[in-house]
Amino acid sequence: MVVTAIRALTLDLDETLWPIQPVIERAEAELHAWLRQHAAATAARFDVPALQALRDAVALEFPDRAHDFTWLRRESIERALVLAGDAPELAEPAFEHFFEWRHRVVLFDDALPALQRLCGRYPILALTNGNAELARIGLAPYFVGRLSAREFGRGKPHADFFHAACSQLGLTPDQVLHVGDDWALDIEGAHGAGQPSAWICRPHHAAKPAWAQAKPWFEGADLLQLADRLGA
Ligand SMILES: [Mg+2]
Structure with a gap:
């Protein structure tokens, strides 16, 4: 496809x-530190791996909500509190503490300069299975907006997501380039939805799987290479 066909x-x-x-x-270490201070019995009964196991168990028990990482985290914290005999109302401030740390991300070096270039040329909609705000x-x-699996009800690789x-952008799938790192979720997902894709495969990321079907429009190690390719 040609670059001019891409509208967002x-x-x-x-x-x-x-x-x-x-x-x-x-963030999980900070959550545990918070629990040690405010819910000592819970912290003593559940170390970080035990809290992770509890979260996995809740996800298995509620497959309909397994895409909602915010709900999963809050629910599993509340369960831990109840099981340990601490006040379940502490789940909210405990989650908020976790959530604050979950947002202390460090961008890849290319991310901000690439975003600055790309957003000058294209409307960009964040499309995430995660819960970053x-x-x-x-x-x-x-960004012009964000759509998360939590808001929509299910996430990548489902075509309706x-x-x-694309509807939120007012465009058809063939006009919207999907950019992501995860072969199965982002690249095969976009392919199934009729969107062209750009695969960002950083040096520490997994190689293309043997079962790959999709043919991304772009493959590169960082977002600046993508900005170059798009002429942004
Ligand atoms: Mg990703």
Whole structure:
């Protein structure tokens, strides 16, 4: 396809703009520190891996809500509090503490300069299975909006999630380039929805899987290469 056919971008967040693993590890450690201070019995009964296991168990128990990471986290914290005999009302401030740390992301070096270039040329809609809030990270000015799996009810790789994003942009899927790091969720997902895709495969990311079907319009190691390709 030609560049001029692209009228807007849908952009993945976690691992496309910032590394996610260190942020979640830090936020989970900070959550545990908060519990040690405010809900000592819970902290004593559940270490970080035990809290993760509880969250996984809640996700299995409620498959309809497994895409809603905010609900999962809050619900699993509340369960831990109840099981340990602490006040369940502490789930809200405990979650808020976790959530604040979850937003202390460190952008990849190319992310901000690339966003500055790309947003001057294209409307960009954030499309995420995660629960990052752009305003908390200071990135809201670069986007025309955000659609999350939590808001929509299910996430990538479902085609209707991509289609909802294109509708929000007032465009057809073939006019919207989806940019992301995850082959299955972002690239095969966009392919299934009829969107062209750009695969950002950073050096620490997994290689293309053997079962790959989709043919991304762009493949590169960072977002500045994509901005170059788009002439942004
Ligand atoms: Mg991602």
